[in-house]
Amino acid sequence: MKGAFLTSRVVRKGLQASTLQARQRSSLPEQAHQTASLVQGEPNYPVVATAIPGPKSQELMKDLNDIQAVGSVQFFVDYARSLGNYVADVDGNILLDVYTQIASLPLGYNHPRLLRAAHSPEMTLASVNRPALGSFPDARWPQKLRSALMSVAPEGMTNVQTMACGSCSNENAYKAMFIVYRNRQRGSEDLPPIEDQQSCMLNRAPGSPSLTVLSFEHAFHGRTLGSLTTTRSKPIHKVDIPALDWPVAPFPMYKYPLDQFVAENSAEDERCLQRAEEAIEEYNRAGKWVAGMVIEPIQAEGGDNHASPEFFQGLQKIARKHQMAFMIDEVQTGCGVTGKMWAHQWFGLDGPPDIVSFSKKMLTGGYYHTDKYRPNAPYRIYNTWMGDPAKVLQLEEVISVMKDDKLIENAADVGAHLMTGLNGIAERRPGLLSRIRGLGTFVAFDLPSGGQRDKLMAVLRSKGVVSGGCGDASIRLRPSLVFQRQHADIYLGALESALAELGGD
CATH class of the missing domain: 3.90.1150.10 (Aspartate Aminotransferase, domain 1)
Structure with missing residues (x-):
């Protein structure tokens, strides 16, 4: 070479x-x-x-x-x-x-x-036979998830759902938010009643409820339809594409150098937190219930915008107050690049987020979640591949090299x-x-x-x-x-x- x-x-x-x-x-x-x-x-x-x-x-x-x-x-x-x-x-x-x-x-x-790992018999089998993981996983799949993804899971995150990329990771995480929020509204974790099952086939309520996800100005969360609705960075991503009527709040725009504008930037945090809560209350009053919020620890595509630990702590409190999911999109910020495995570890949160999505340097896509967001029935969070075992094998070696x-x-x-x-x-x-x-x-x-x-x-x-x-x-x-x-x-x-x-x- x-x-x-x-x-x-x-x-x-x-x-x-x-x-x-x-x-x-x-x-x-x-x-x-x-x-x-x-x-x-x-x-x-x-x-x-x-x-x-x-x-x-x-x-x-x-x-x-x-x-x-x-x-x-x-x-x-x-x-x-x-x-x-x-x-x-x-x-x-x-x-x-x-x-x-x-x-x-x-x-x-x-x-x-990684080149050596790519030539292993295990990698060959995973690549040639790429399994439908939700139905036909390999016998070593549980162990591989533990040795790779769960070995670096954010503290308090006890479950992981693999996916193929960042966009589909976020899409399915939003679905998990909606399922939990709707279960709470019905007061039951049983399968939805027959009226809901029939009406959803017509894209009508109650089976297709008016639920939303709050995102932030300048955000990027993907280019598929739901994730694109929460993407708000560049018009070229969105123009001519139908979008959902979901709420948006400002992300703090700080003055630099930070040490010279402490008071101004603290006031900016308060302004943005207030606007976020106002957006949630406005949509909830209109019956467009906000099931969760999604935010990047550092907004990437939208300009590498940073916010303080206090801002993220405030968002977590707002999410708990309104009984909605607090999701952090770590597609770009995960895998050690910020000096910690996960960027949100810098924020001193009061317990884990509800959901943390990942992709990019993690090689496979997916999201970590707490027990609350585990689907309550088969096929509710599902697609053919649900990730790629070959990528998890690579990630296992990446984590070993990182250590x-x-x-x-x-x-x-x-x-x-x-x-x-x-x-x-x-x-x-x-x-x-x-x-x-x-x-x-x-x-x-x-x-x-x-x-x-x-x-x-x-x-x-x-x-x-x-x-x-x-x-x-x-x-x-x-x-x-x-x-x-x-x-x-x-x-x-x-x-x-x-x-x-x-x-x-």
């Missing part, structure tokens, strides 16, 4: 000089670059051989466009040559990837332990290093970077405008760095858990060089 990344001595020498200049610009300690890589054989730095997308990618885009829309395709990847924190494209470019397949690679590309290599601690350390570097750049280039924020490596910053953000991302890519945008003018970092200080320094050096290029100095 290592040989696939060898370039000419001239190219390597030039890149080494460029990396040295980046280190000097970023004013970060030299010893940070001497850490051994957690993925043996990965490149030491990016290599840019062509424009990106290059000629081969452009040819493939034309080919694909004959059968499928390609407007979102950035370039074509050579997955065989990608390794660790570096993604290779079909034109010979090797890019430092701080976006990692939209936040979904826990150990980067081609981690050797062996202390990757959650690594995320906390590297995240602090990134924040220090970004704040240093902001001080040297006032007016360009703002709202620098993050937990662990779940880090973001703003540019003065969306146009400047997009230009900066393009220049970063020309320097061999893949990054992602979010919100109106934010750049978000979503590196793998094997992202280390030396990778952070390469990123920071490229960022400062790109800013200088855009600024003309």
